[in-house]
Amino acid sequence: MISEPRHFAALAARLRWDADGIDLSADRRAWGTLEQGRRRRLTVLLAGFCVAEYQVAEELTPFEPAARDPATAAVFAAQRADERRHARLFDRVAMVILGAPGADARSRRQFVRALAPAPLLDLFEHELARAASALAVDPSCLADSISLYHLILEGVVLTAGELALLSELEDGSLPHLRQAIELVERDERWHVGFGLRCMLDLRPAPATVRRLLRAGELALQAWGAVIAPGIRSRVLAQHRRRLVAVGLLPAMRGHDVGGRAA
Ligand SMILES: [Fe+2]
Numbered sequence: 090m091i092s093e094p095r096h097f098a099a100l101a102a103r104l105r106w107d108a109d110g111i112d113l114s115a116d117r118r119a120w121g122t123l124e125q126g127r128r129r130r131l132t133v134l135l136a137g138f139c140v141a142e143y144q145v146a147e148e149l150t151p152f153e154p155a156a157r158d159p160a161t162a163a164v165f166a167a168q169r170a171d172e173r174r175h176a177r178l179f180d181r182v183a184m185v186i187l188g189a190p191g192a193d194a195r196s197r198r199q200f201v202r203a204l205a206p207a208p209l210l211d212l213f214e215h216e217l218a219r220a221a222s223a224l225a226v227d228p229s230c231l232a233d234s235i236s237l238y239h240l241i242l243e244g245v246v247l248t249a250g251e252l253a254l255l256s257e258l259e260d261g262s263l264p265h266l267r268q269a270i271e272l273v274e275r276d277e278r279w280h281v282g283f284g285l286r287c288m289l290d291l292r293p294a295p296a297t298v299r300r301l302l303r304a305g306e307l308a309l310q311a312w313g314a315v316i317a318p319g320i321r322s323r324v325l326a327q328h329r330r331r332l333v334a335v336g337l338l339p340a341m342r343g344h345d346v347g348g349r350a351a
């Protein structure tokens with residue numbers, strides 16, 4: 090059920106796409122016609138992704154040297170190429186859709202940071218950065234780092250954000266942006282699968298595993314009200330199913346997988 094590293098590398102090569110090849114100009118024109126509340130929700134989500142994708146591309150660097158074998162290291166490298174592509178796409182979204190001023194990606198990111206939820210900035214700019222710094226000096230932190238990066242941030246926080254974006258874009262008002270989000274979501278699915286594969290190999294400490302469910306619920310709150318309750322429940326249920334599927338959690342009969350209490 091869970092693939093070997095070489096399958097993830099092959100999948101990454103097959104799925105590659107061009108972040109500069111998606112023409113967002115018609116979507117920019119349509120943006121101004123959207124209802125205000127919808128535009129506000131989309132702004133929060135897109136601004137969050139602008140920051141998050143930049144951070145995950147940066148903070149993935151120490152994972153590759155910490156990998157236990159060359160095949161796994163190669164998959165981290167392929168994932169990093171994906172994250173750079175995502176960061177480039179969302180920089181274009183910042184420019185074209187959100188109208189971020191600035192001559193470079195850094196200044197545009199400063200502009201959109203002010204539009205993103207503060208708890209989300211904290212998760213990606215501080216919590217993830219701390220985990221990556223710890224991993225850079227101590228490769229034995231790999232299980233903890235993958236738990237945060239792949240299972241919580243990608244598997245819960247970004248997955249919920251992608252589903253919310255796709256729901257907001259469902260009517261085809263901004264078709265090229267929607268297509269771009271679908272491509273990102275497709276990449277993120279294998280990233281999470283790869284993280285689970287790594288966790289199987291690393292056999293994390295029971296304390297790490299116990300924290301994961303509750304950590305997912307808490308991290309998901311970082312988006313605030315832009316994530317609808319239905320998406321929240323769906324993503325947390327999926328989080329639990331993944332942990333059960335790789336044996337990280339016992340299957341719990343009758344447990345409210347999307348519920349408030351862990
Ligand atoms: Fe990404």
Ligand SMILES: [Fe+2]
Pocket residue numbers: 145172243276277280
């Ligand atoms: Fe990713």
